[in-house]
Amino acid sequence: RSLIAGAGALGAAAAARVARAQEKPVIDERTILIVVDVQNDFCPGGSLAVPGGDEVVPVINALAKRFSHVVMTQDWHPAGHSSFASSHAGKRPFETIAMAYGQQVLWPDHCVQGTKGAEFRADLAIPQAQAVIRKGYRREVDSYSGFVEADRTTPTGLTGYLRERGILRVVIAGLATDFCVNWTAQDAVRAGFDCYVVEDACRAIDLEGSLARAWAEMADNDVVRIRSSELPG
Numbered sequence: 001r002s003l004i005a006g007a008g009a010l011g012a013a014a015a016a017r018v019a020r021a022q023e024k025p026v027i028d029e030r031t032i033l034i035v036v037d038v039q040n041d042f043c044p045g046g047s048l049a050v051p052g053g054d055e056v057v058p059v060i061n062a063l064a065k066r067f068s069h070v071v072m073t074q075d076w077h078p079a080g081h082s083s084f085a086s087s088h089a090g091k092r093p094f095e096t097i098a099m100a101y102g103q104q105v106l107w108p109d110h111c112v113q114g115t116k117g118a119e120f121r122a123d124l125a126i127p128q129a130q131a132v133i134r135k136g137y138r139r140e141v142d143s144y145s146g147f148v149e150a151d152r153t154t155p156t157g158l159t160g161y162l163r164e165r166g167i168l169r170v171v172i173a174g175l176a177t178d179f180c181v182n183w184t185a186q187d188a189v190r191a192g193f194d195c196y197v198v199e200d201a202c203r204a205i206d207l208e209g210s211l212a213r214a215w216a217e218m219a220d221n222d223v224v225r226i227r228s229s230e231l232p233g
């Protein structure tokens with residue numbers, strides 16, 4: 001009875017989220033782990049190093065052992081990509097610019113196709129990973145999300161891939177919490193998947209409060225925040 005009253009007060013989507021957040025995900029044939037952008041450039045020593053980025057590797061390696069289904073995303077830009085500050089005269093990294101599709105943060109050159117920085121961390125040990133979705137490969141459009149590019153219309157193909165495989169639930173880990181993990185997680189929900197983000201298996205860039213904003217946006221959009229210890233062993 002109180003649950004029904006709660007649903008009226010909260011709204012159906014929020015009530016469903018509350019219900020789901022209290023049940024931890026099952027890991028079954030219809031659950032997949034998405035490992036986001038665990039690449040050299042996002043780790044210490046890389047050109048867009050996320051603080052503690054390398055610390056996710058052992059956590060993700062252990063997590064991945066519990067999954068039979070895993071896909072990975074890989075940030076994969078051509079040289080001269082429009083998200084690079086170096087492509088815009090007078091602009092510096094971490095400034096923003098108006099692009100045709102909206103505001104874009106400008107980054108140091110990173111994850112250039114075929115470079116060492118774009119490679120996955122060598123200590124990532126997920127031999128059963130089944131697909132790699134590369135993203136951000138169009139010069140004029142960025143893609144934080146593994147599902148839909150920054151123009152918010154061009155699909156990467158990941159939704160179709162997961163649907164065709166009968167996947168219902170996605171568990172997300174990787175880099176960076178406030179950019180590629182955040183956008184990938186929200187798009188997973190929009191595509192109709194139940195979505196869990198494993199906070200201790202992620203690290204953030206945290207530009208001007210972007211991490212707190214990301215968690216708030218994810219919560220508002222039915223992404224469930226969990227810790228790796230809450231997943232079934």
Ligand code: VGL
Nearest residue numbers: 037075107175176179180
């Ligand atoms: C990312 C900034 C630029 C990420 C990718 O993986 O979060 N952030 N490109």
Ligand code: ZN
Nearest residue numbers: 075083111136
């Ligand atoms: Zn990028």
